[in-house]
Amino acid sequence: MKYMKRPKKVSVSPPIPRPQQAETGWISRHRLLLILLFCIVVVFANSLRNKYALDDEFYTNHGNKLTDQGIRAIPKIFTSRTFSSNDGEGYSIRPVSVTSFAIEHQFFKANPHISHAISLLLYLLTALVLFHLLKKWLAGYSEWFVFFVCLLYLLHPLHTEVVDNIKSRDELLAMLGALLSLWFAWRFYETGKWHFALLYPLFFWLGFLSKHTVIPYVLLFP
Numbered sequence: 001m002k003y004m005k006r007p008k009k010v011s012v013s014p015p016i017p018r019p020q021q022a023e024t025g026w027i028s029r030h031r032l033l034l035i036l037l038f039c040i041v042v043v044f045a046n047s048l049r050n051k052y053a054l055d056d057e058f059y060t061n062h063g064n065k066l067t068d069q070g071i072r073a074i075p076k077i078f079t080s081r082t083f084s085s086n087d088g089e090g091y092s093i094r095p096v097s098v099t100s101f102a103i104e105h106q107f108f109k110a111n112p113h114i115s116h117a118i119s120l121l122l123y124l125l126t127a128l129v130l131f132h133l134l135k136k137w138l139a140g141y142s143e144w145f146v147f148f149v150c151l152l153y154l155l156h157p158l159h160t161e162v163v164d165n166i167k168s169r170d171e172l173l174a175m176l177g178a179l180l181s182l183w184f185a186w187r188f189y190e191t192g193k194w195h196f197a198l199l200y201p202l203f204f205w206l207g208f209l210s211k212h213t214v215i216p217y218v219l220l221f222p
Helices: 031-049 054-058 067-077 095-108 112-137 143-154 157-164 166-191 194-208 212-220
Strands: none
Touching (some): 031 112, 031 143, 054 166, 067 095, 095 112, 095 166, 112 143, 112 157, 166 194
């Protein structure tokens, strides 16, 4: 009886792992956002050397008797009208805006350059939130498209007064509060986590207490 020879085992060398590509750096991944923020600084940085003007006295210690008291005035700020007419009657309620000036005065006194720097910083934060929010809403589009949409909006000449006028911090805080509210509402929609359900009405309320112009944003939540 003939025996069949067993086939020789063929040694197979393990596949050589391909060298992994290095992860792109943080700057590369956020280059469009950084370019957007840089453009905002280039356009609006000239406001940093400006002084008080127009209606700034409504919020600063020049015309608001509460802000020059600093932090200790915050409880009264939330129980008082923001503006006063010539006959002594108070009107409008914007305590978050006034509080921000009171805190600023506590640390920097009356310094218009600091006030302008804070306005620019708030505008940069608004750009940051808007860019990330539109990236979620326009996920099917190129990031370049989101970039140009934000660029067109944020560098529009109509916004010059809002950024350059210290008094318009109420507009900046209202817009930032509204966008953060939409961001956390969207995060709640994505994740279902309960803390997002608490954060988005909180930031909307803070925006509302900055200026009542955020009310139409309620229509965007549905």
